Structures are given as structure tokens and as C-alpha cells.
Amino acid sequence: MSEHELVVRADRALTPEGERPVTVVVDDGRIIDVLSGTDVAVDARRELRLADDEVLLPGLVDSHVHVNEPGRTEWEGFASATRAAALGGVTTLVDMPLNSVPPTTTTDHLKTKKAAAEGKLAVDVGFWGGAVPENTGPDTIGALADLWAEGVFGFKSFLSPSGVDEFGHLDPEHLDTAAGAIHAFGGLLIVHAEDPTVLDSAPAASGREYADFLASRPDEAEHAAIALVVDTARRTGVRAHVLHLSSASVLPLIAQAKQEGVPLTVESCPHYLTLAAEEIPAGDTSYKCCPPIRDSANRDLLWRALQDGLIDCVVSDHSPSTPDLKELDTGDFGTAWGGVAGLQLGLSAMWTEAAGRGVPLADVVRWMSAGPARVAGVRGKGTIAVGNQADLAVFAPEEPFRVSVGELAHRNPVSAYDGAELKGRVRRTLLRGAEVTADSVDGHMITR
Template identity: 45%
Template sequence: MALGSLTVASRNVILPGYDQPQAATITVDVETGKIIDIQHEYLPVNPSGREDTKVRRIDAGDYFILPGLVDAHVHLNEPGRTDWEGFWTGTRAAVSGGITTVVDMPLNSIPPTTTVENLSLKRRTASGQCWTDVAFWGGVIPGNQPDLKPLVAAGVKGFKCFLIESGVEEFPCVSEDDLHGHMKELKDEPTVLLFHAELETPSSTSDLSHDSPDPTVYETFLNSRPEDMEVNAIKLITRLQEEYKSLRCHIVHLSASSALPIIQAARRRGLKLTVETCFHYLCLSSSNLLNCRPEFKCCPPIRDRSNRDSLWKALIDGDIDFVVSDHSPCVTELKKLDEGDIMAAWGGINSLGLGLSLLWTEGKTRNVGITQIISWLSEKTAEHAGLSASKGQLKVGLDGDLVIWDPNAEFKARQVSKELLHFKNKLSAYEGMTLRGVVQKTFLRGQLVYDQARNGFDELDPLGKLL
């Protein structure tokens, strides 16, 4: 039976090539899931007379129509650590915030995505559980060079590695010697190598001895991961790139603005280097973080207000390419909330579903408009993950992933609360904040997968595909 079509009209649609929202009417063929027509005018679509059950029409009025967001840095942790997060809960959280595609990191699931066999296990586990489309990053660890090309052929979007211990034993970090082998293997492949860019050196570790010994003080943790660790790592990465120039390299979750001159210089030399930062580095600062509050711990750490301002400038100037969540959850016990022990707590911030509102709320204080935000959260992230042929923009021929969004609404009860969080472990560094911008409906390939008006998911089904 044919699925029919979806037509949505609004006075405020984010279309490629425009720096302001435009009036437009978009039609999606739900059978193929593709956008088949865009009229560059607002055509009220409320039907007169009898409704055709195969044609869904929505008049969004002044609400904004956005392309589905692409979060290219998410830890869903299944299988193996499903009590931390899973495909069902993680993708529900994502779609509630207008995300229609996530790219899953190779850790902290057990086993990690470092072989084709492990990728196949993850895909089998995810099947039927996903409310968004899901793509996968592979992992680079010592000794898995022979697995890399088969993983590329199996569809991973690129590879993640650590230059410092990851925190889980099944995903060890790589040395410079290891990287030569991996980069030789990947240099002629259509892929990208992602780096957790922190590198311990004698100068960086020496700072640990004179810091406050109190593990509940945020400054203790901050001083244990100084900016030099990121600077040293990015120096190594760009030096390696000089030898393997055909391979694009990418810095995940940049927090240290002092590394930006190295990045700028590398790009001037023609190196293929891209960079992301995260919502928490753009919306929080260490000067406002309380002691005994491990929910703010992440690696690299949240730094001071001046650093945050420099990251914003770099993002606006294009030195940072886009923004991701790095949703890195764990069970509540691992956050050491009762002890307030920041040093011993798991490092990671839960934020799936909040990113658009976070960036919109903070961006408005910096005169950043919604078209720029959508570029950072959708178009650029889709390009990074090799998904531009189907995701990231409202364009004829691309997937009909779209979001109806109210930019003026505030979160219920004016604040972020546990009741609003759809991810599994409902602990967030943003709890209590007042955020603006609420997703009303999310469509995946023209089909409704989230409806704020009816408790989010009532009578809906997970329609996500594995990409």
C-alpha cells in the first residue's frame, strides 16, 4: 500500500543558500522518503473538503521548519554497557531534540567497533530499536590495522582513536608508532581519522603535584588536564599529517582555545584538518561550576569564560567547523554524586535532545542566527560523516527529515528537568537552566517520529535505519 506524501508549509524555512528563514512549502514522497518539491512561497495547505488519507498536510504558520539535525558524536554504548545508554533510549532522546541522524562512537560498547565482526554485532543489536537513522564510526586501537580497510568496505564513516587512555580497557590508546601503521593503511581510503586530542607529556603531568589535593574541587580536575595536553596532541597530529597528506584528520571535542593557532597554521599549509567542539564548551564555563558536582566532569574539561569566548569566535570565523553533543553517559553510581568526587567520577555529559536549544539560547546573546546554527548542527556534520548525499539540508532529492520548531517557547516549567530528558540515565549538567526553542514535531523521511503535543512518542514507532 502506498504511503502517500507529506506537505509542510511555513513562513520560516531554513533553506540552503539563504542567510535568513524563507517562506516555503515542502513536499516529501513518503514512499521513497525523499523531498520531491520545494515551492519558495508559503502556501497554506489546510485542505478544504474531504481529506485524502494518503496526503498529509501541515500548516506550520510562523513555526520554523528545520532540516533534521545530524549529531556526529554520540556514545550509545550498546551492546555491553546498555545500562549506561542504548539505541532505544538514546535515539528517542535525539529525535526529541530534532536530531534525525546520529553517528555512534566505537566505544564504550563491549565489544568496541574495531572489527567487522564487532560492527555486525552492533548493527544486529541496533536493528529495530532506532528512532533516528544511525551510522557508525570505527575504532583505531593498537594492532587492528588489518581490520581498517574491511571496516571501510563495511560502511563505517571513519575511525576514532585516543592519544591518552580512554577510560575503558577494551579501547586502549595508540602511540605515535602505532599511528604510522594505521595512517599508512588509511591514507588512500575515502575516510577520516578522528582524534581524542589530549597527550600527556612530562610538562603536562608535572602540574598534578602542586594542585589542590581535594578531589571534590573542580579546579583540581581542571588542572589535571591542562590546555597543553591538547596543544601537544594537535602538534603531533599535524606533524603526522605532513607525512600522510591525503588523509583527512579531525579533532573531536576541542576545548582549548590555545590550540587554535596550530590548527590555523596547519590549514594554511593545506592540511586536511577539521575540528569540532561541543555544547558544554560553548554554554558552560569553569568559573560557574560548583565544587562537589561531578556531573560537570568531561574530558577535556570545561575551561574558563575567556576560553569559551575564544571558542565562539573560532566557530563564527570558521576555524571550528561544527558542534556536536559528545553525549557520553554512564550509570549514576559512576558519577560519584554522593561523594562529590570529581576526580574519581566518570567523565561525560549527557545532552542528547538539548543541543539545539542550548546553542539557540546562548547564540542569541552573541547575535548568532538560526541559519548559522543549523549549518553547524546539520549541514556541516552531515558533510563530516559522509552523509551529504541524503542528509543535512532541505533540498529536493535528499531525505525528508524535517523538524517543526518553536523558537520562542521555553522548556516546560521554564527549566530543564529530569521529566524532560529521554536518555536512560537522567542526569544532566544543564538541569535547572532555562532554555528557549522547543521541537514540536520531528519527521524522518516524511514520517512522524516525535510529537511534543502527544507526549512525544504515543502511538508512534521507531523507523530509523542503519546507514
């Protein structure tokens, strides 16, 4: 009998066939067998047996992370972001094309991004490209095909200002041009969907009251923008993905589009599913993000859509910044940077909320592993299955802990989850069968 690289024995494991006791056999970083039961005779150089209170999960896939390096590395960087990911059970992330400088909108910029990531990765990292006015004109549209050929997972666009000058938003004409080009080579268009006209007509945000900020980003802004995305996908045939859905008012429109066969997928984020507008303290700008966290009734409808399969996946939209940009001293929601830092805590936050709603852990993990892998086109990850990479997380679902922002691994000590009482802690993370440690730099840069 040959000796294998690793066996993992778990009385509880979340597999595509359901939760069951398994022995996972690993060679060359891949799962070569998933055997029923934990007492199967298998020789291996290393063995990991889970404790009675632990569950074996597939490594999570987070397809919406702003790493920001190079250019704004003081906000976040590859070393800190991937370490935080690993501590949260995330073994693969896909980096957004902003807020790095330069943004990932040309192949040269992609090379710059990859050079910045070299030798710093604790987990695997892929890259989104960006669709901006500069590369969606008649003379520059070929830049998108060039980026696709380099292996980016798709193309992010904004329909309203992004918050950074170097990543402009697309008007309907540029969106249409980008969609046609992306459809021609079989790519994926992912969209921050808020309508600029609606935003311009809403009351301006200022001051410490969260309700005033919420009024400045009304549901109608998401509804109008997503209607444009649906219409564009219907006309051009482009595969379109709605980023960070926060407004439940748009769900009937999404349901109708999917029923018609429009090639549309949708994500939401832990902060929209676990936090509520009426619970946000005055002046606590760590909660500010765009689109905004809405009320608890809205949150309930998002959960129902998740359970009905209308929302395809849950990802972090980890969008950190330095503390000064969050205006923590003044608490002014109008001027503070918008973004929630939660990469390390997504699974625990989601499971805490799900458990209170009677939602099984298996559903939460599927929304955060297989779901993002399917939507983004990340191959060989997201499930505990033969042939997939041995990316695994060991999770203690009943272990409680209190979040202390200073103990989190992302670069700056700002998070809306600071002080939260959560349930469920990731105790180990394995990347291709090797345990990720504080010094690990074994992550790969991946392509689709």
C-alpha cells in the same frame, strides 16, 4: 495533478538559500521540491502547516554519540538514545566505537553492534570504527580496510587512555601506521587529542573543587596532541578530524594548518560553548568531561572561531553513564566518570547562548546539521534541499523551558543542564517525512 505523500508549509524555513517561506513537497521519504511561498497549490495525502512561532529546520546530524550498547546498555542504549535524539531535533547520529563491549574495532564486532541496534531505532544511525593498538600493528592493520568496506564513517583513536580497558590509545608509531593505512583507502581519522605525557605531569585530580580537575587537564595537553595530529596529517595526507575541541589556545595552530592546506577539520560541543568553568558548582560531577569545560574567556574565543569558520561543526559528545559512576554522592571529580549527557538539549542550549550573542539561528543550525554531515560524509542529509531525505525538525525558537533531568529521554537522569533555563524547543521531528513518536522504530542503520 498527482497526489504527493506530504507537503510541509512554513513561513520560516532554513534552506541553503537562506531563511524564507517555503512549501516542501515529499514523496517516498525524499524532498522532491522546495517551492517558494506557502500558498502554492499542491495536492498531498498529508499536510503539515507550521504555526506562526515555528521554524522549519533540517534534521540535525550528531556525529559524536556514545550509545554504549551492547555491553554497557545500563549506561545508554539505542532505544533511549535515539528517542532523546529525536526530541532534540536530531534525525541522524553516528555512534562511537566505545564504550560498548565489544568495541567496534573488527567487522565481527560491528555485526554484534548492528544486531544490538536492530528494531530499536527512532532515528537513523551510522557507526564509527575504532583504531586501537590491536588493529594497527603490521599484521592486523587490514582490519581497518575491512571495516571501511563495511561502511563505517571513519576511525576513532585516542592519544591518551580512553577510560575503558578494551579501547586502548595509540602511541605516535601506531598513529602513524593507522594514518597511512586510512589514507591509502581514502578514510577519515578522528582523534581524541590529549597528550598523555602532559597529563601525567599535571597535578592529579581529586576532591570536589572543579578548579583542581581543570588543572589536571591543562590546555597544553590538547595543544601537544593536536600538533601531533596536524603533523601526521601533513606527512601522510590522511584526512584528520579533531574531536571535541575545548581549548582555544590551539586555534592559531589549527588556523595555520588549514591555511597550509592540511586536510584537517575540527568540532566542538555545546557544553564547551554554553558552560564555563567558573560557574561549575563544587562537587557537581555532571559537568566532568575530557577534555574539560574551560573558562568564559576561552568560551568567547571558541565562538569567534565558529563564526570565522575555523571550527567546522558542533556535535554533542553525548557520553552518559549510570549515576553511581558519576560519584554524585561524594562529588569527587578525580574518580567520577567523565562525560556530559546532552543529546536532547544541544540545539536549545546552543540557541539560547547564540541568541544572547546576536548569532543567527541559521548559523547554529548549519553548524549542527550541514556541518557534521559534511565532515562525517553523511549523504542526503543536513539541508532542506531537493533530493535529500525529508528529515525535518519543527522548532519554536522563542519558547522558554526549564530543564528537568527526570523528563529527558536518555537512559539515566544525569545532565549538566539540569535546572537550566533555555530558549527554543523542538516540537516535532520528521524522519523521511514521518513524524517520530514515542513508539517509533523506523530508523535505519546507514553507511557512508
